[in-house]
Amino acid sequence: MAARLLPLVKLATKVTIAGGALYIACDSGLLGSSEQGSEALEKAKAAIPPAIEEWMKYFGLETRLPTIPKVEFSPVQAWNSGVRQSISSLSEAPTNAAKYTNQGLQYLKDLTK
């Protein structure tokens, strides 16, 4: 009797876990429109520090974790400046090439004098 029930119980547990995960994903707007997604992201970002505090207190580690240094690195700025620099170097490339060629030729001429 128990041997027949056990697979059923296992199946029911698995379905509950999978169904719960799916429900959470759909309910928190993760699978909705873009605005809902960014809202959920903001909520998650705002909820992380208090959650970490709770966990630290629970484990009795009262020592202050070194706060993650606020990295002043913005990928958008880095990308934009990278694009600007590459395009400007491309646009100045012919002039620079001519200049360096002339300098090289001048150097060679000076050598042969």
Next chain:
Amino acid sequence: MSEKELGRKWDRCLADGAIKIGTGLGLGVVLSVLFFKRHTWPISLGSGAGLGMAYANCQNDLRSSYLLHRSEKEQ
């Protein structure tokens, strides 16, 4: 659509894409571990479905300024 708004739409698209791919990946992992004996295909299915949803959302978002919406038609 102004430049700023376009930039904001692209930002939303990328963030949304990351969220959906991650969610699909997570759900795929859960399903793979629970039901499908740790095969790889549910994971790929989940992340692919997430990518597709993100693509459709992004497409709709970027096209919305060129379409006539129902609320404007009724006037």
